[in-house]
Amino acid sequence: MTITAALDHSDVDGAAPPVAEITHLLQALADPVRLELLRALAGSDHPISCGNFQVQVTKSTLSHHLRVLREAGVIEQRCDGTRKLTSLRRRDLDERYPGLIQSLLPTPAEAVAAS
Amino acid sequence: MTITAALDHSDVDGAAPPVAEITHLLQALADPVRLELLRALAGSDHPISCGNFQVQVTKSTLSHHLRVLREAGVIEQRCDGTRKLTSLRRRDLDERYPGLIQSLLPTPAEAVAAS
DNA sequence: GGTATTGTTTGATGCGTATCGTACCAGTAT
């Protein structure tokens, strides 16, 4: 696979790194847990803290998945006291890959079925 | 990961299996070689035989990648004498995941840059 | 200070898979 990542790491004053290349991005999204995180973030208008994700993995695993998403440019995180608020970089993603995120979100029918 | 695949295998008289679930599908597309195959197929109006893919892998590896794409419902193949013609299941993919394939194809700018 | 609370990091483990070479099989042509 190889896909060498993490080119710039310009976390300086919150500047988010660029959205990853398509293969790297797809690899980040091709995991059930991470896709669930993406959908949770896309369905919420406010950022979500680590503890508020409804996911059946330990917190260390969750931290790992969030790192993968962050390094692929999918999410950004800002600290808020002892917690860390995660939000989707929807604008950047839509700009770079128009239609991609939308096509990964549950359809209205699926959303109803999941309720 | 797990994602148990291959539910029905109804290869009966050429009936293609359903397009895979989203995670399975993304996993099939999250590989540089397979994405290149997808783009080659999407950019051609006629099916492509195994030997006509411009990919730097051995034929056994290529066969493996085509199998992954086939089992994810991305492509279909029909035999033609001694060769096997591969084509993209664009209609089925667009029906199940509208906008997804389009968002993975090179933009006009990228297509020019690759020439 | 001491104690939760929230996340990250590290190491270990096990599974998946991309890759190759070789052998094999089905058509086609000689």
Added chain:
DNA sequence: ATACTGGTACGATACGCATCAAACAATACC
């Protein structure tokens, strides 16, 4: 039949990564 061509199947190898537990770090609160 023999040989060639296009593709698959198998075994081996190496690497990636999802997962967890435990240890650590940083902030808040008493």
